[in-house]
Amino acid sequence: xxxxxxxxxxxxxxxxxxxxxxxxxxxxxxxxxxxxxxxxxxxxxxxxxxxxxxxxxxxxxxxxxxxxxxxxxxxxxxxxxxxxxxxxxxxxxxxxxxxxxxxxxxxxxxxxxxxxxxxxxxxxxxxxxxxxxxxxxxxxxxxxxxxxxxxxxxxxxxxxxxxxxxxxxxxxxxxxxxxxxxxxxxxxxxxxxxxxxxxxxxxxxxxxxxxxxxxxxxxxxxxxxxxxxxxxxxxxxxxxxxxxxxxxxxxxxxxxxxxxxxxxxxxxxxxxxxxxxxxxxxxxxxxxxxxxxxxxxxxxxxxxxxxxxxxxxxxxxxxxxxxxxxxxxxxxxxxxxxxxxxxxxxxxxxxxxxxxxxxxxxxxxxxxxxxxxxxxxxxxxxxxxxxxxxxxxxxxxxxxxxxxxxxxxxxxxxxxxxxxxxxxxxxxxxxxxxxxxxxxxxxxxxxxxxxxxxxxxxxxxxxxxxxxxxxxxxxxxxxxxxxxxxxx
Amino acid sequence: xxxxxxxxxxxxxxxxxxxxxxxxxxxxxxxxxxxxxxxxxxxxxxxxxxxxxxxxxxxxxxxxxxxxxxxxxxxxxxxxxxxxxxxxxxxxxxxxxxxxxxxxxxxxxxxxxxxxxxxxxxxxxxxxxxxxxxxxxxxxxxxxxxxxxx
Numbered sequence: 001x002x003x004x005x006x007x008x009x010x011x012x013x014x015x016x017x018x019x020x021x022x023x024x025x026x027x028x029x030x031x032x033x034x035x036x037x038x039x040x041x042x043x044x045x046x047x048x049x050x051x052x053x054x055x056x057x058x059x060x061x062x063x064x065x066x067x068x069x070x071x072x073x074x075x076x077x078x079x080x081x082x083x084x085x086x087x088x089x090x091x092x093x094x095x096x097x098x099x100x101x102x103x104x105x106x107x108x109x110x111x112x113x114x115x116x117x118x119x120x121x122x123x124x125x126x127x128x129x130x131x132x133x134x135x136x137x138x139x140x141x142x143x144x145x146x147x148x149x150x151x152x153x154x155x156x157x158x159x160x161x162x163x164x165x166x167x168x169x170x171x172x173x174x175x176x177x178x179x180x181x182x183x184x185x186x187x188x189x190x191x192x193x194x195x196x197x198x199x200x201x202x203x204x205x206x207x208x209x210x211x212x213x214x215x216x217x218x219x220x221x222x223x224x225x226x227x228x229x230x231x232x233x234x235x236x237x238x239x240x241x242x243x244x245x246x247x248x249x250x251x252x253x254x255x256x257x258x259x260x261x262x263x264x265x266x267x268x269x270x271x272x273x274x275x276x277x278x279x280x281x282x283x284x285x286x287x288x289x290x291x292x293x294x295x296x297x298x299x300x301x302x303x304x305x306x307x308x309x310x311x312x313x314x315x316x317x318x319x320x321x322x323x324x325x326x327x328x329x330x331x332x333x334x335x336x337x338x339x340x341x342x343x344x345x346x347x348x349x350x351x352x353x354x355x356x357x358x359x360x361x362x363x364x365x366x367x368x369x370x371x372x373x374x375x376x377x378x379x380x381x382x383x384x385x386x387x388x389x390x391x392x393x394x395x396x397x398x399x400x401x402x403x404x405x406x407x408x409x410x411x412x413x414x415x416x417x418x419x420x421x422x423x424x425x426x427x428x429x430x431x432x433x434x435x436x437x438x439x440x441x442x443x444x445x446x447x448x449x450x451x452x453x454x455x456x457x458x459x460x461x462x463x464x465x466x467x468x469x470x471x472x473x474x475x476x477x478x479x480x481x482x483x484x485x486x487x488x
Numbered sequence: 489x490x491x492x493x494x495x496x497x498x499x500x501x502x503x504x505x506x507x508x509x510x511x512x513x514x515x516x517x518x519x520x521x522x523x524x525x526x527x528x529x530x531x532x533x534x535x536x537x538x539x540x541x542x543x544x545x546x547x548x549x550x551x552x553x554x555x556x557x558x559x560x561x562x563x564x565x566x567x568x569x570x571x572x573x574x575x576x577x578x579x580x581x582x583x584x585x586x587x588x589x590x591x592x593x594x595x596x597x598x599x600x601x602x603x604x605x606x607x608x609x610x611x612x613x614x615x616x617x618x619x620x621x622x623x624x625x626x627x628x629x630x631x632x633x634x635x636x637x638x
Contacts (some may be wrong), residue, residue: 032568049628066633073593162542164501169535173507173528185515187524188507218570221564221601388594389616393575395581396620400630410577416571423557424492442527454520 001357003350008053009359018052018356021061022363027378029069030061031386032079033217036066036266037322038210042390043178044330052334052349057356059330060306063323066361067266067302068112068368070321071337072375073108075104084266087274091287098290100105102372106234107292108299109368110241111248115300118252119259119307124354127343130315134340139318139447140458143249144468146441149262149318151475165428170236171434174199182446186305190488194406201435202329203398203487210397211415213389216422232374240478241293247277247443248300251312251318255301259308262433263283265321266302273301306413307357314338315349317440322429325436489555493546497539504535585635586600590617 008014017277021043028039039062068084076094095104137145150168166257170259178198189195236244254276255269276289277297309320310327317339319325331338343350363465368375398411414434418428453457459465514525552562558564577593594613598604604612625632 045624046628048630160539160542162544163496164537165538166496166542169531169538170500170503172531173503173535176528176531177508183515183524185524185530187514188510202632215570218567220600221566228492252570294540382602385598385612386599388597389598390621391577392594392616395578396624396630400628403631405578406583408578412574419567419571421496422559423559424496425489426496445527446522450521454517 001347001351002176005355006346008348008352009057009355014054014356015359016056016057017371018061018360019367020361021058022065022360024368025065025071026364026375027065027368029066029085030072030081030375031381032068032073032077032202033213033383034205034390035082035209035213036063036070036084037326038213038390039063039066040208040323040326041202041210042397043324045208045213045400047330048333048400049459051334052331052346053352053356053395055334055355056327056330056349057360058208059327060353060357061360061363062392063113064303064306064357064364065367068116068299068307068364069375070302071112072105073301073379074240074373075101075108075295076376076379081158082266084265084270084305085298087270087301088295090274090298091290094171094288094290096293100290102232102234103236103240104290105231105372106369107240107244108294109234109365109372110236110244111251111296112368113365114244114248115252115255115303116306116364117358117401118249119256119301119304120354120358120361120387121307123307123357124154124255127311127315127350127354129312131340131343133158134316135344137340137464139444139451141464141468142316143441143444144459144465144472145316145318146437146444146470148472148475149312149437150430150441152262152264160425163424164430167421167426167428168430168434171431171436173441174204174431180424181443182450193444194404199410199435200401200407201432202326202333202401203407204414204433204435205286205326205329206394206398207411207414207416208418208432209326211392211411212418212428214387214394214421215415215419217266217383217387219405220344221387227368231376234284234369234372238442238473240292242295245247247293247296251277251297251300252304255304256289256308257299259305259320260311262306262312262318264322265309265323266305269305270298270302270310273304274298303361306329310353310357314353315340317436319433319436323431325429325432328436342435344388489553489557490546490549492557493549497546500535501539504539504599507535533631554590558625570597581635583635585637586619586632587617587638590620603606 017383024040029036040059043062047058066082067084070080072086073087074088075079075096075278078090078093080086083294087116094102095101177195179186179196204224211386251273254273258264258269258272274297277286277293309324312320313324313328320446328338394411395408398407401407422455449457511525511528515523517523581589591614595609598613599609621632624630
């Protein structure tokens with residue numbers, strides 16, 4: 001199997017796809033307004049005609065590159081290219097003000113690489129064990145896992161639990177459309193033939209993440225971004241290396257742990273790593289004034305999330321973040337179902353993803369250190385030209401999945417809806433995650449009751465089920481209890 | 489934000505009532521195993537509960553915490569015009585064809601957003617459209633020939 005994996009990842013074709021993915025990702029991530037999720041959603045249609053391994057690795061390349069690329073504009077423009085780089089702005093821009101943007105980007109590149117590698121190692125070590133454990137799950141455990149995933153997504157993905165639940169509920173409701181898998185009864189199809197096979201979630205994702213983001217960009221389309229800094233001396237000094245090696249591995253591990261939690265994305269990973277580095281520092285007062293730790297921690301943290309997010313996605317079919325949700329879509333298009341069986345039935349693919357992700361991180365390091373000047377030039381591509389092109393990519397991408405204009409309409413509808421939801425401060429991520437976890441929750445709920453002949457005690461019959469019940473209760477009630485305790 | 493929260497909570501409540509109204513007509517549970525309507529009703533009830541929570545929290549929200557949402561400024565109007573343009577593009581696309589409709593859409597948007605010279609705008613738009621047409625049509629084998637023209 002090892003030889004198969006090596007042959008698969010180190011073939012010229014796949015290697016080129018990884019490089020292309022990382023390069024595209026860095027370009028997308030560096031442009032403010034284009035997020036990693038949007039990048040992966042836009043590139044996804046290109047993988048429909050590909051085999052599974054190159055397709056998934058192209059998307060992973062985009063993901064890894066975009067999360068890192070966000071730091072470029074965070075450092076140079078004081079505007080995070082992606083939300084994941086928001087914490088990098090705090091110290092990164094201070095370097096630029098001192099004329100040390102090259103140094104800042106060098107620290108960011110190496111730290112992102114270390115964070116990414118830590119996460120790949122965790123993915124490599126934890127995933128097979130977790131998949132073995134998940135093989136013991138049956139319908140009740142999978143139902144409770146999906147409920148736990150939904151509860152945690154709702155509670156951490158926005159400013160309000162109620163809004164998170166509403167949006168998650170919207171996503172789950174969309175998953176009801178189509179022929180019911182257990183009884184064969186058509187639900188919410190309104191005699192529309194396009195709805196019989198259910199709501200295709202790729203157009204929904206492209207609409208919610210890419211189109212709605214492009215609409216938001218139109219709001220500021222007439223405000224130009226200026227890049228005035230010149231980049232020099234990217235390679236970190238000995239002193240910076242010492243700091244990076246002290247900060248980045250731990251931050252990468254924190255990011256990985258956060259990535260494993262369903263719904264917690266790279267943005268949270270970066271901020272938690274930043275505050276941990278600040279808390280454990282001997283000079284916390286210097287954070288925010290432009291110190292290497294202030295870049296190293298969030299950058300290792302956000303790239304640490306990339307591997308972590310794939311752990312629940314590959315082992316249990318529960319997406320760690322929005323990008324992982326899109327990757328589930330990509331695997332489904334290839335006829336593959338993420339979950340423990342993927343590890344037994346498609347072992348080569350799984351290990352190719354692990355190795356390919358490592359190669360993507362090395363590519364990111366090499367491209368980041370050698371071609372930063374090129375990526376900085378990308379920043380001067382006017383959004384006035386780029387945004388209409390994104391419209392076209394969204395339309396063609398949604399059409400390409402089933403060569404059906406109905407999907408384009410769905411994408412446009414959710415693009416408009418996503419824009420207004422963002423305006424109302426409702427995070428759209430729970431909708432997509434709900435769309436994926438909803439069917440998992442419903443089918444396993446009904447299957448469990450079928451197994452127990454209608455007895456609900458099956459949901460608390462095993463220790464694993466109890467663990468999920470307790471975790472869900474803690475997630476949903478924890479914040480309210482904490483608030484109450486604070487008041488007394 | 490108060491107004492937006494009320495609208496969000498009201499819209500989602502109506503949406504949930506709609507789901508329940510349809511789901512109650514689905515076949516009932518059989519020997520304790522839920523029918524196709526049960527899960528939609530559970531989720532819709534959860535939506536109503538959350539919408540009510542949002543409504544009550546917003547009512548109790550201190551006025552100083554309220555913030556205005558920009559829905560009428562010139563920048564937002566530009567978004568509405570863009571949305572309208574894209575809906576028109578979506579309607580015309582299958583009737584006219586990809587290359588012609590997309591090139592015209594890109595020319596109009598790029599000219600509007602960037603005020604570049606006409607020849608540059610046309611060149612960028614046509615080149616990008618043809619590149620996408622060839623990439624999806626020839627390399628990825630997606631049928632891109634539809635409509636009266638190309």
